[in-house]
Amino acid sequence: MSTHQxxxxxxxxxxxxxxxxxxxxxxxxxxxxxxxGTHIGCDTTSCGACTVLMNGRPVKSCTVFAVQADGAQITTxxxxxxxxxxxxxxxxxxxxxxLQCGYCTPGMxxxxxxxxxxxxxxxxxxxxxxxxxxxxxxxxxxxxxKAVQYAASKxxxxxxx
Amino acid sequence: MIPGSFDYVRPKTLSEAVSLLGKNPEAKxxxxxxxxxxxxxxxxATPPMxxxxxxxSELAYIKEEGDWLRIGAMTREADVDRSxxxxxxxxxxxxxxxxxxxxxxxxxxxxxxxxAHADPANDHPATMLAYGAQVVATGPKGERTxxxxxxxxxxxETALAPGEILxxxxxxxxxxxxxxxxxxxxxxxxxxxxxAVAVQLALxxxxxxxxxxxxxxxxxxxxxxxxxxAESLEGKKPNDGAIAEAARLASDAxxxxxxxxxxxxxKRHLVRTLTNRAVTQALKRAEANAGGAA
Numbered sequence: 001m002s003t004h005q006x007x008x009x010x011x012x013x014x015x016x017x018x019x020x021x022x023x024x025x026x027x028x029x030x031x032x033x034x035x036x037g038t039h040i041g042c043d044t045t046s047c048g049a050c051t052v053l054m055n056g057r058p059v060k061s062c063t064v065f066a067v068q069a070d071g072a073q074i075t076t077x078x079x080x081x082x083x084x085x086x087x088x089x090x091x092x093x094x095x096x097x098x099l100q101c102g103y104c105t106p107g108m109x110x111x112x113x114x115x116x117x118x119x120x121x122x123x124x125x126x127x128x129x130x131x132x133x134x135x136x137x138x139x140x141x142x143x144x145x146k147a148v149q150y151a152a153s154k155x156x157x158x159x160x161x
Numbered sequence: 162m163i164p165g166s167f168d169y170v171r172p173k174t175l176s177e178a179v180s181l182l183g184k185n186p187e188a189k190x191x192x193x194x195x196x197x198x199x200x201x202x203x204x205x206a207t208p209p210m211x212x213x214x215x216x217x218s219e220l221a222y223i224k225e226e227g228d229w230l231r232i233g234a235m236t237r238e239a240d241v242d243r244s245x246x247x248x249x250x251x252x253x254x255x256x257x258x259x260x261x262x263x264x265x266x267x268x269x270x271x272x273x274x275x276x277a278h279a280d281p282a283n284d285h286p287a288t289m290l291a292y293g294a295q296v297v298a299t300g301p302k303g304e305r306t307x308x309x310x311x312x313x314x315x316x317x318e319t320a321l322a323p324g325e326i327l328x329x330x331x332x333x334x335x336x337x338x339x340x341x342x343x344x345x346x347x348x349x350x351x352x353x354x355x356x357a358v359a360v361q362l363a364l365x366x367x368x369x370x371x372x373x374x375x376x377x378x379x380x381x382x383x384x385x386x387x388x389x390x391a392e393s394l395e396g397k398k399p400n401d402g403a404i405a406e407a408a409r410l411a412s413d414a415x416x417x418x419x420x421x422x423x424x425x426x427x428k429r430h431l432v433r434t435l436t437n438r439a440v441t442q443a444l445k446r447a448e449a450n451a452g453g454a455a
Contacts, residue, residue, distance in 0.1 A: 002168040021169035021211070022201075043162050045199050046351055048265055057239075057268045063198045064269070067169050068191075068213060111265065132350040133263030 234273025253341025337452025
């Protein structure tokens with residue numbers, strides 16, 4: 001067994017911990033930092049429920065070791081709202097009923113935030129392509145696409161205004 | 162699921178990585194980790210040590226140099242997909258990078274890992290066979306270059322010697338009047354191919370095929386080079402009949418087995434159909450390609 005000291009920024013806060021090398025990032029976030037918004041769905045790198053941003057890119061945190069995140073900037077769903085205001089993507093999922101059971105929602109939102117940063121005006125096809133690594137078993141994706149479109153237009157409005 | 166225990170080391174240079182691997186022959190190289198970590202979670206792999214090469218930014222690049230497009234082994238699939246050079250000049254590679262696993266996986270998965278893992282279901286191996294690519298291996302004695310046609314020895318087995326790390330992939334530099342395409346059938350995004358076909362063609366001044374390469378994904382224990390199919394196109398201006406003949410020969414070269422993705426017969430039929438489509442698309446792209454820089 002080997003343990004390592006790691007330091008990372010999570011949602012803007014610094015954390016330093018001693019971790020076993022085999023600890024997965026998703027377990028570190030949920031069990032060491034007690035942030036349970038990041039979900040574990042399939043445990044097989046398929047479903048995307050555990051998606052977080054690592055240095056700005058969405059990744060499946062069940063397929064990264066915590067020790068690999070040493071020095072990284074991580075954003076989880078808890079980091080989306082700012083000063084008590086929901087992020088436009090959170091508002092979108094609420095306004096457009098983009099969730100039913102809600103299990104996939106944090107992952108969907110993290111992927112969508114990165115998608116909109118790269119491409120502020122995605123077509124429906126680009127949205128569907130962009131979230132194709134995140135599985136939802138309830139909605140049929142229709143309202144998820146609408147939620148992302150809502151966020152896209154809200155974020156453009158904000159930056160214009 | 163939790164992987165077994167292992168030691169973890171994170172070298173800062175390639176030579177340090179090579180030296181660590183030399184001293185720890187049972188260690189595995191951790192690149193994108195998107196094949197290795199799932200195998201470790203299932204305990205199908207229990208390496209005593211991981212040598213994490215994610216800090217080696219010297220292995221992440223895409224550049225045209227001399228006769229080659231040189232791609233560092235740690236280049237992420239997402240960066241291959243986003244590269245202007247690849248999108249404009251290497252359509253076969255662009256097609257391939259875009260259908261590997263899913264967008265989240267592509268943010269970490271690497272081109273070198275996809276090849277070095279040598280899973281016959283992986284996509285780049287067939288594409289590299291179609292291109293006639295080379296791979297560069299770096300070991301204790303320095304670098305050596307291997308032809309991709311000699312690289313895949315069996316399922317999950319390569320010509321890399323103990324202590325060697327795959328460090329670069331070289332694709333012949335794109336020429337005017339050349340083009341390629343990758344056609345893959347998958348049951349859903351993120352699944353491995355039921356079958357997939359990679360085609361790369363170069364035309365001469367009269368529109369005849371000067372050279373052709375055809376690779377097949379996940380229809381055998383290794384990626385398969387469909388030699389007879391590729392040669393059947395050379396020296397011809399392929400019409401529908403010639404394309405159908407190449408497709409039939411590619412289907413003959415496949416060695417599929419019945420599994421949950423389909424029967425042997427179905428997969429052979431699929432290889433024929435996908436080869437037909439990929440050759441047609443590659444021809445169209447080659448004819449439209451006047452050359453020019455990215």
